[in-house]
């Protein structure tokens with residue numbers, strides 16, 4: 740119990756230090772901002788959180804169907820999520836390696852590097868961490884409630900489409916094509 744309490748205190752300290760602008764200062768849809776905020780505060784209703792509330796649920800992760808579901812597992816270290824992060828960060832491999840050094844969502848968001856090669860790649864990269872978290876959660880829910888298939892390629896395509904959609908208010912988007920994200924992902928990010 741003492742270890743648990745110490746972990747909770749440590750988590751609270753980290754959350755208190757977590758800058759608001761990393762969530763509320765990013766021009767993503769407000770429902771996604773709210774989702775990331777609840778994620779950072781450990782309140783997204785994964786199986787472990789539901790069990791703590793007294794709800795009887797299957798504790799196994801819907802993505803990999805092998806380990807128990809928790810926020811850190813689903814969004815960072817599940818084998819399916821790792822494959823998705825690996826594919827999406829392929830243009831900058833050091834970022835994927837950093838995933839093994841973090842144990843909290845806020846750590847992952849805070850260490851996400853800024854890419855400044857050119858405006859299109861910078862914008863896509865800025866949205867990538869949020870779009871991935873959001874898509875992993877939607878995928879998990881679709882599997883839970885509709886029993887849809889899990890496929891890494893499909894998840895990656897949805898992340899790219901989500902990013903493209905979030906870029907729709909950016910006037911310069913008309914200079915680019917969605918297909919660029921499909922055909923030349925590394926080129927878009929690296930510039």
Ligand SMILES: [Zn+2]
Pocket residue numbers: 800801802803804805806812813817818819
């Ligand atoms: Zn899993």
